[in-house]
Structure formats: structure tokens, C-alpha cells
Amino acid sequence: MNDVINKKFIDIQNVEQTFKTPKGSFQALRDINLSVAKGEFVALIGHSGCGKSTLLNLIAGLTRPTKGVLLCANKEIAGPGPERAVVFQNHSLLPWLTCYENIYLGVERVFSATESKAQLKARTDAALALVSLTPATSKRPGEISGGMKQRVGIARALAMEPKVLLMDEPFGALDALTRAKLQDELLSIVQKTESTVVMVTHDVDEAVLLSDKIVMMTNGPSATIGEVLSVNLQRPRNRVELAEDRDYVHYRKAVIDFLYTRQAHVEKAA
Amino acid sequence: MVSAVFHTPLDAAASPPAVARTAAPAASSTGAATPKADEPRARVPLDLRWFWMRVLPPLAGFGVLVLIWELIAIRSAGTFPAPYETWLQAVKVFSDPFYSNGPNDQGVGWNVLSSLQRVALGFGLAALVGIPAGFAIGRFEFMSRMFNPLISLLRPVSPLAWLPIGLLVFKGANPAAIWTIFICSIWPMIINTAVGVQRVPSDYMNVARVLNLSEWKILTKILFPAVLPYMLTGVRLAVGTAWLVIVAAEMLTGGVGIGFWVWDEWNNLNVKNIIIAIFVIGIVGLVLEFALIKIATAFTFEEVKS
DSSP: OHHHHHHTSEEEEEEEEEEEETTEEEEEEEEEEEEEOTTOEEEEEOSTTSSHHHHHHHHHTSSOOSEEEEEETTEEOOSOOTTEEEEOTTOOOOTTSOHHHHHHHHHHHHHTTTSOHHHHHHHHHHHHHHTTOGGGTTOOGGGSOHHHHHHHHHHHHHHTOOSEEEEESTTTTSOHHHHHHHHHHHHHHHHHHTOEEEEEESOHHHHHHHOSEEEEEOOSSSBOEEEEEEOOOOSSOOHHHHTTOHHHHHHHHHHHHIIIIISOOHHHHO | OOOSOOOOHHHHHHHHHHHHHHHHHHHHHHTTTSOGGGHHHHHHHHHHHHIIIIIHHHHHHHHHHHHHHHHHHHHHTTSSOOHHHHHHHHHHHHHSTTOBSSTTSBOHHHHHHHHHHHHHHHHHHHHHHHHHHHHHHHHOHHHHHHHHHHHHHHTTSOGGGGHHHHHHHHOSHHHHHHHHHHHHHHHHHHHHHHHHHHTSOHHHHHHHHHTTOOHHHIIIIIIHHHHHHHHHHHHHHHHHHHHHHHHHHHHHHOSSSHHHHHHHHHHTTOHHHHHHHHHHHHHHHHHHHHHHHHHHHHTOOHHHHO
């Protein structure tokens, strides 16, 4: 039984999402069936407007599906909660709180019932150390760089010890070099914490480098899962070594082929 | 709607000197090839520009005012006091601002202070009611749909129209004046707070939902700091209106106060004191406004708007 839960830690069954707009109803997603195993890293990739963020919001519980069921650890996802932490695209740190306080807010919510103040502090400090931001402890988000903000966002999510880490284009707003650095950091953090991760991305390299499974989505409206690609690359992964790896190049080609050959008509969809 | 941006007329006046300062290096760089001895001379025009843009225009403005005033005084042949006479009278009035010869004859200081006291009381009560009400209206759609028609209906009413109701209910001039201040300053605070709550970025609210924060934590850690700039704009507008209204209200209610003083001096046909009162009212209003802007900017986070 446990084994089944672990294999289908997140289980999405026949999910459909329709939004009501002034112009009538708009079907964003249809027939979504997907399962994510415990400890698995899954990337959702697709052109903009294909509903990948919609799907992530459904898993987060921020929105409810029109049809179908989403399960997490065999329980229906009925609303948002700290066991499914979200790293938002634009970091969403509270500008009036320091980095420490931003993380503490989540830690306090999850652990204050069972742990002492000192333990909560230790958890917050550990989370800051995990993303190597101990020096920025008492800085406000306005005083640190975009990359650092995103790291605080990741630390805030991880500090709650979530069952699932949901990331909505976490590095989309960063420059290429910072993005690469944070991807490497994320790889080692995920390795350490054995987190289950679902990440929305539009970056092919990011998807192949980080994930165990790439879920490729067709163009919206009425988007659905077009193809699922298993990425069987050895961990720990090194971006420099992988750059010429035959398997890596093959996976990359498969994703590019899907995005630009079979789902190329992005203009019409947008 | 009113937005939480704080600009003063003073800011606008402050920008030309900044331009002048940046222009100065360019001016001196043309003389860079010449020896250093020229540098002190290059700085002199900078000071002049500062004088031209910063000191001269306001002085000229006051000059025009005094000139027109003087002309009117000359043409009125004695019924309207000239600037200089008024100045002499002002010196006399301010030499003893805190005398008290019974309730109908008190120094200008007492009059201003009792007006400020009424404003503080009426405004304080309005803040006590209006800010929580604004939060509730902004946070819960039901409340907003319930109260918005009422606010739309009552807000355009001149606060003085509420004065008789105050006199009837509270049976006293002083509480009625405070009541009028309360009514006129509550609307901007309710509306600005509610708009502020509605404009809290949805990202912050999503954070609250994912962290599953309690309503109290949402209020203290997210809503209150995010709304604070809007709220302070409301406070600023409310104090401004309250200071406008108190003068009119006191003219009707009597007692001690700057508005009553104006009316009393009119009955005495002491026009000089009326003009002095106008300046006093203006200066006090300016100081209130300036202080509140200072407070508001101190509490505004740059990222709140981005």
C-alpha cells in the first residue's frame, strides 16, 4: 500500500479546468492524468498560455478543478497548505520583513505547535544557510539582488519541510548566469533533502538538467499533456559534463522537437 | 481613486535646484583645461542659480500678493487695512497669544489650540472607526457591497449639514463641532483603507494562503503593512478636510476657536485680525500637511508599489 502511495505521491485524475470569463467559459486544461512519485523531480514545459501554471496552481490548491480529482499522499487536495510549498515566479517576499522574518513566518506556522522558539530559530537559520544567505539574515528584500530574493523564496518553501515543492518558473526572471548558479544549487539541495518537486519552466535545458520526468504540454486553449519524457541521467549531474553527453543531447532534442515542430503554432494559441 | 503617492508642492519646487546641481559639473568641465585657480570662480554661478530658482520665486509670489493687497487697501480708502498696519497688529497679537479675558476674549494661541483639540478629537474618533471599517470593507466583498452605496450617498454631503444633527443629539456646541469633524474625516479614511486592502498584490495573498496563515497574522504581517501607505494618504486627506471644516463649524457654534475668532473679529469689524487669522489657519494647515507627509514617506516601502 505504501509503495503505491509512494509511486503515486501526487495523483492527478481526469482533471479539467474551465474559467468563466466575461466572453464566456474558457477551457484551459482537459484530460490531465499524471502521477508523480515520491522524491521525483518533474518539469512541466510548454509554450506560454498552455496552462502549465494553471496545473501547478491546481496542485498547490490555490484553485480547484472544474472536473476530476487531485490527490497528494492519497488525500484529496482541497486547498493550499504548507505541505505543498510554492516558490513563486516573482519571489513574493514581503518587503517589510527581513529575509529571516520572511522565512520565520512559514516556520512558525508549521512548527510552533510542537517546537520551542529556539528550535524555530534554528530551523530558520538552517534554511538561510542551506541557500547560503546567512549574511543577508537581517536584510530586507529591497536590499538584495533578484537571485538572492529567489533563494530566500526557496528557503522559505523548504524550511516548512513540505511534502512537495512546487515551483512556478522560479528562475524565469533571472539572468542566464544567476539562473545556472541557482539551478546547480537547487540540484544539490534537492539531492540533500530528497524533495518531491514539480517545476514549471519554459527553459529546455533547465528541464533536462534538473528533472527525472519532463511533462510536455500541448498548446492551449484546452491544453493537455502531449508527451511525458523520462530523463534517465545519472545524479549528481554536472552541466559542463552533460553538455556533450549523448543522452543529454538526445533528451534535449526530443523536447525541442516537441515544442518547435509539433506544437509550433504558438502565435495562434496566444 | 486616491493613490498612495506622496508629493508635495514643495517637492516640485525642490527639483529645479537638482537640475542646477547636475548642470554644474558640465559647466566646470569646460574649464577643466584651465588651471585649478579657476575652480572657485566656477562655483559662483551655481549659488546664483540656486538663489534664482529656490529663493526668488517664492519671494516674488509673496511680493505680488502684498502688492495687490496694498493696492486694494489704497483704493478702499481706509476700510481695508494695509499690509504694514496688519503686520504691526500681528506683532501685537502674537506678543501675548495666551491671555484670557473670559470666554469671548482669548489670545490667538488659545483659539488655535482649542480648534486643534477639536480636530484631534473628531479625527481620532473617525480614525478609530474608519480604519477598521475600511479594512472590513476591503477584505470582505459582502461588507463592501453592503456599505458602498451608503458611503457614495453620504460622502458628497457637506459636513456642515450634519451640524444640526450633532446639536440635536449631543445638546452642546463643542460635541457638535467634534461630530462634524468626525463625519468629514471618516470618509477619506474608510475609502483609502478599503482601496488599499483591495490593492494588496494577489501574490502576497497567495503566500498567505500557501502558508495557511491565520486571519490575525494576515492582518498584522501582510494587510497592515501593505495598506499603511494608502491609509496614511487617507489620514492626510482627512486632516486636511477637518482643518477646512473646523473653521466653518466654529463660526456657527461659537465658543473658543480660530473659526469663532474670525467671526468675532468680523462682528467687531476688526479686519486686521481676520487677515491675521487667515494666515494663521493657512500656516497651521501647512504644518499639519507637512508633518503627515513626512510620516507617510517614512512608512512607505519602495517595493509595495512595484
